Amino acid sequence: MDSTTPEALAGMRETASPATLPADTLKADILWHVLYSLGRDNERPDRQTVFRALALALRDRLVEKWIASQRAIYAKSSKRVYYLSLEFLPGPFLRQNLIALGLEKEARDALTELGFTLDDVAGEEWEPGLGNGGLGRLASCYLDSMAALRLPAYGYGIRYAFGIFHQLIRDGQQVERADNWLRGGQHWEFERTHYMHPVRFYGSVREWVDEQGRLRHTLEGGSTVMAMACDMFIPGYRNDYVLNMRLWAAKSSREFEFSFFNTGDYIGAVEKKIRDENISMVLYPNDEAPEGKELRLKQQFFLVSATMQDIVRRFRKKGVAWDQFPRKNVIHLNETHPAVAIPELMRLLVDEELLPWEEAWYICVRTFAYTNHTVLPEALEVWPEELFRKVLPRHLQIIYEINRRFLHDVRRQFPHDPGLLARVSLIHEGEQRFVRMSHLAIVGSFSVNGVSAHHSNIIKESIFNEFYKIFPERFNNKTNGITPRRWLRQCNPTLAWLITEHIGTEWLTDLEQLKKLEPYAESAGFQKAWMEVRLRNKQKLAEYIHAKNGITILPESLYDVHVKRFHEYKRQLLNILHVITLYNRIRRDPDAGIVPRTFIFGGKAAPGYYMAKHIIQLINAVGYTINTDPRVGDMLKVVFLQNYCVTLAERIMPATDLSEQISTAGMEASGTGNMKFALNGAITIGTHDGANIEMLEHVGDENLFLFGLLSHEVEDLRRQGYNPRTFYETDSELREVLDMISGGYFSPGDPHMFRDIVESLLNHGDRYMVLADFRSYAYRQQDAARAYLDQPGWARRSMLNTARMGFFSSDRSMGEYARDIWGVEGV
Numbered sequence: 092m093d094s095t096t097p098e099a100l101a102g103m104r105e106t107a108s109p110a111t112l113p114a115d116t117l118k119a120d121i122l123w124h125v126l127y128s129l130g131r132d133n134e135r136p137d138r139q140t141v142f143r144a145l146a147l148a149l150r151d152r153l154v155e156k157w158i159a160s161q162r163a164i165y166a167k168s169s170k171r172v173y174y175l176s177l178e179f180l181p182g183p184f185l186r187q188n189l190i191a192l193g194l195e196k197e198a199r200d201a202l203t204e205l206g207f208t209l210d211d212v213a214g215e216e217w218e219p220g221l222g223n224g225g226l227g228r229l230a231s232c233y234l235d236s237m238a239a240l241r242l243p244a245y246g247y248g249i250r251y252a253f254g255i256f257h258q259l260i261r262d263g264q265q266v267e268r269a270d271n272w273l274r275g276g277q278h279w280e281f282e283r284t285h286y287m288h289p290v291r292f293y294g295s296v297r298e299w300v301d302e303q304g305r306l307r308h309t310l311e312g313g314s315t316v317m318a319m320a321c322d323m324f325i326p327g328y329r330n331d332y333v334l335n336m337r338l339w340a341a342k343s344s345r346e347f348e349f350s351f352f353n354t355g356d357y358i359g360a361v362e363k364k365i366r367d368e369n370i371s372m373v374l375y376p377n378d379e380a381p382e383g384k385e386l387r388l389k390q391q392f393f394l395v396s397a398t399m400q401d402i403v404r405r406f407r408k409k410g411v412a413w414d415q416f417p418r419k420n421v422i423h424l425n426e427t428h429p430a431v432a433i434p435e436l437m438r439l440l441v442d443e444e445l446l447p448w449e450e451a452w453y454i455c456v457r458t459f460a461y462t463n464h465t466v467l468p469e470a471l472e473v474w475p476e477e478l479f480r481k482v483l484p485r486h487l488q489i490i491y492e493i494n495r496r497f498l499h500d501v502r503r504q505f506p507h508d509p510g511l512l513a514r515v516s517l518i519h520e521g522e523q524r525f526v527r528m529s530h531l532a533i534v535g536s537f538s539v540n541g542v543s544a545h546h547s548n549i550i551k552e553s554i555f556n557e558f559y560k561i562f563p564e565r566f567n568n569k570t571n572g573i574t575p576r577r578w579l580r581q582c583n584p585t586l587a588w589l590i591t592e593h594i595g596t597e598w599l600t601d602l603e604q605l606k607k608l609e610p611y612a613e614s615a616g617f618q619k620a621w622m623e624v625r626l627r628n629k630q631k632l633a634e635y636i637h638a639k640n641g642i643t644i645l646p647e648s649l650y651d652v653h654v655k656r657f658h659e660y661k662r663q664l665l666n667i668l669h670v671i672t673l674y675n676r677i678r679r680d681p682d683a684g685i686v687p688r689t690f691i692f693g694g695k696a697a698p699g700y701y702m703a704k705h706i707i708q709l710i711n712a713v714g715y716t717i718n719t720d721p722r723v724g725d726m727l728k729v730v731f732l733q734n735y736c737v738t739l740a741e742r743i744m745p746a747t748d749l750s751e752q753i754s755t756a757g758m759e760a761s762g763t764g765n766m767k768f769a770l771n772g773a774i775t776i777g778t779h780d781g782a783n784i785e786m787l788e789h790v791g792d793e794n795l796f797l798f799g800l801l802s803h804e805v806e807d808l809r810r811q812g813y814n815p816r817t818f819y820e821t822d823s824e825l826r827e828v829l830d831m832i833s834g835g836y837f838s839p840g841d842p843h844m845f846r847d848i849v850e851s852l853l854n855h856g857d858r859y860m861v862l863a864d865f866r867s868y869a870y871r872q873q874d875a876a877r878a879y880l881d882q883p884g885w886a887r888r889s890m891l892n893t894a895r896m897g898f899f900s901s902d903r904s905m906g907e908y909a910r911d912i913w914g915v916e917g918v
């Protein structure tokens with residue numbers, strides 16, 4: 092019988108009981124979905140159709156395990172963790188799900204029989220870019236680890252119709268294009284079209300006194316938008332446990348209000364519908380100063396309100412008293428973006444459940460935990476009071492009441508420091524008033540954590556020092572981590588295989604096992620095998636670069652890679668100044684014996700961030716000059732890869748020799764790219780910042796190139812009056828580089844093009860201390876080049892980096908959160 096006929100397919104599916112779909116039905120399931128779910132001829136389906144059908148076949152398996160996992164959580168009556176984040180960056184799901192389900196080989200075989208390769212089919216997936224960078228990616232690594240640890244957890248976020256913009260480089264400049272990731276449908280999720288919660292904005296608060304003489308608050312008027320649940324599944328690694336990430340999509344409530352149509356205003360009703368559904372239309376790309384954008388505040392409350400309704404619904408099923416709420420639930424705030432959950436829970440408890448304020452507050456501060464991800468003052472979130480009052484009038488009242496009581500307590504605790512009240516107040520008073528979201532999050536949470544040891548200390552000692560004095564017991568550190576399933580096993584299968592061959596598979600769920608590689612670091616045979624794998628990875632990246640950028644690079648050259656969001660504090664500018672320095676040395680003496688290098692850059696700049704975009708343009712201009720200069724040849728190449736995203740990171744990490752982590756000390760909260768590179772055997776050149784410092788402690792200082800000012804030196808220098816010009820005047824190599832940029836060497840058509848970049852360094856204070864760190868960076872780069880010439884030595888360093896990265900697994904991070912903050916255990 093022809094195996095593609097409907098009868099044959101139906102027969103094959105019948106014999107497979109739903110709870111135990113055996114792997115060998117995968118091909119049949121793909122063909123079944125091609126026909127019945129996608130409505131296509133299954134005799135010769137195209138690649139995209141096969142991808143979609145395979146996704147559906149895997150979703151079938153995931154949903155079964157998800158139901159079983161949910162039942163187990165319910166049966167155990169476990170305390171639940173709710174991880175609220177305005178951003179998730181899951182990356183492509185296909186390979187990750189195949190690995191977790193143990194179906195990689197079966198999928199390969201099934202696809203081969205259908206005339207495809209897994210690589211081709213995986214290439215059809217468009218990743219959901221529902222985050223900006225580190226913060227969103229961290230949330231996704233954490234979901235992976237929560238599933239691996241079988242935690243009773245839920246991720247909650249927004250299903251933006253348009254994720255982070257797609258970046259093109261045109262004439263050397265960043266151009267943004269809409270990221271229409273939902274085109275062609277989404278096959279991993281379930282849209283719960285009948286599962287919606289109302290979310291209410293605007294209106295006014297009516298105060299009244301009820302029959303028992305209680306003062307009551309009721310929101311009147313305003314407008315309601317519906318939140319529709321969309322679930323995506325996150326499987327634990329080969330443990331049959333599946334969590335869900337519930338993303339809310341905005342749906343107009345107007346469809347349900349027939350009155351609107353009855354008045355005859357049909358077009359008006361439709362326009363209103365479109366306006367309502369705008370709420371989940373687009374992810375905000377800003378990672379600098381958040382402006383007071385009304386839609387952004389509405390997004391935050393949209394996530395919070397819908398999620399709180401879900402949490403309360405689940406809690407109510409238990410029929411236990413409200414005072415048990417914190418024993419049964421913990422709500423984790425990923426940054427302050429969802430911090431309006433604090434006044435929302437107060438509103439539910441006080442206005443709707445009629446609990447006394449004190450009791451409600453007692454519940455609140457035992458329920459919330461907050462993670463801070465930044466110390467840059469301009470990135471701390473504040474909302475203009477007027478805007479807040481307009482969008483969320485009742486919540487603003489509640490915030491004022493929280494603040495009144497908080498300040499009352501502070502005054503009692505610190506009676507002799509009157510200025511303190513204004514500094515810790517939830518409201519910034521000035522010409523204009525602002526709600527300070529970080530203060531709200533700290534006051535309303537039982538736990539406040541930073542994301543690396545260094546960052547957590549800075550929080551306690553400087554930005555939140557006064558809160559630390561008020562609530563010392565709330566502050567703690569949880570150093571970030573990354574999931575080894577995606578960031579080694581998936582993205583670097585050949586290296587993963589080499590490791591597994593020598594130490595077994597345990598490292599996949601216990602990354603400290605990588606320590607067992609250390610004895611091999613001295614073995615010439617292993618070194619050779621290690622470097623061969625790395626060289627193959629580098630060859631593949633060279634092919635990709637050739638195809639995308641038309642630039643030929645030497646796989647044997649030192650791949651020096653700087654990929655992350657563009658921000659002045661991350662100092663891509665410092666890197667390009669050094670590139671130009673090397674270029675000048677080659678121009679002066681083509682036989683200078685410089686180690687051949689390929690500099691690779693990637694990353695997006697916020698569309699409104701002028702300086703960051705300008706630095707992208709400078710890098711591309713320098714790249715053009717160097718790559719086309721015949722004197723340089725293979726000695727130096729500069730590549731800018733457009734549209735850096737999770738998919739691209741997976742290509743780059745395994746092929747990197749030197750990882751650039753060169754933020755101004757004290758400014759990068761942690762970094763997680765640093766960990767991904769090192770796990771794949773890259774060596775870091777970096778500053779004393781974020782998690783670099785802990786990486787140094789683990790890998791040892793002979794295996795990591797540290798340079799530059801320390802955080803306190805940055806501060807001291809700034810206090811003493813930093814004068815960047817002295818570096819310009821005393822360092823002739825640096826001076827030559829800056830003069831070339833401002834003199835139009837890289838922009839002959841427009842000599843003034845990059846003048847303002849040099850201005851920002853020389854005449855506007857060089858806020859990020861690029862010039863102060865230039866010389867020590869250049870020296871350290873020389874050390875790196877020398878080290879690279881000694882290939883066995885480099886192999887040893889590379890292996891030891893991988894072997895000693897066990898601590899940086901997100902399984903370790905999640906284990907610490909579960910034990911120290913959440914008080915939950917695996918199901």
Ligand code: T68
Pocket residue numbers: 223224225226227229377378379464465470542571759760761762763781
């Ligand atoms: C990053 N923060 C930190 N923010 O910069 C990084 N911000 O050091 C850290 O490793 C990472 O968080 C994880 O802890 C961000 O990525 C944002 O993306 C962001 C988005 C919107 C508004 C503000």
